[in-house]
Amino acid sequence: MAGRRHSNTQYRTYGSAAYAPAYEGSAVRVPQPGEDIRYAPRPRQRPNERALTRTQVQVREAGAVAPFAVVGFLAVGIFAALLLYSYAQFAVLNDRVITARGTLTSLQTEYSTLSAQYEQAFDGARIQSAVGDTMVQPSPEQVVYLDLSEPDAVTVYQKADAHGLAGAAEKVKSLLAGLIEYFR
Numbered sequence: 001m002a003g004r005r006h007s008n009t010q011y012r013t014y015g016s017a018a019y020a021p022a023y024e025g026s027a028v029r030v031p032q033p034g035e036d037i038r039y040a041p042r043p044r045q046r047p048n049e050r051a052l053t054r055t056q057v058q059v060r061e062a063g064a065v066a067p068f069a070v071v072g073f074l075a076v077g078i079f080a081a082l083l084l085y086s087y088a089q090f091a092v093l094n095d096r097v098i099t100a101r102g103t104l105t106s107l108q109t110e111y112s113t114l115s116a117q118y119e120q121a122f123d124g125a126r127i128q129s130a131v132g133d134t135m136v137q138p139s140p141e142q143v144v145y146l147d148l149s150e151p152d153a154v155t156v157y158q159k160a161d162a163h164g165l166a167g168a169a170e171k172v173k174s175l176l177a178g179l180i181e182y183f184r
Contacts, residue, residue, distance in 0.1 A: 128135060162170055
């Protein structure tokens, strides 16, 4: 017969308390005979409590200003000013270009109008009727052809420089004439 197996041990629970021989089934310990039940209150202690202290900050002494840093900052400032100046010049030139384009379109319109008037003024039939039979075609001897196939060449001849006092006076005169021509 298969019967139930009973154990004579005092353990009647499963889990972690099953292997603790002093466990009697209650979470509170049963006092032993003759044991004083009153307990003295224990002072509360916080295990991680520390006194607050300020951290020590290490201060570095102020050092001298590096001359290379001063020169670098000055160079950056100068380049920034030059960049702003070039942007201002660009804006002015851009405005001039826009104005010139407007002028160009108006001049092109005026050119086409004046060309049409010019062609009407110099009509071949009208000139022929005004001149009559006196106008004739040119003869082959009167026709001249220019050969422009060779490159341009210019030869400038100067008179010989005068020496002495007359040469110095001539140089000063030409220098003043050049300055006056430049500022015109």
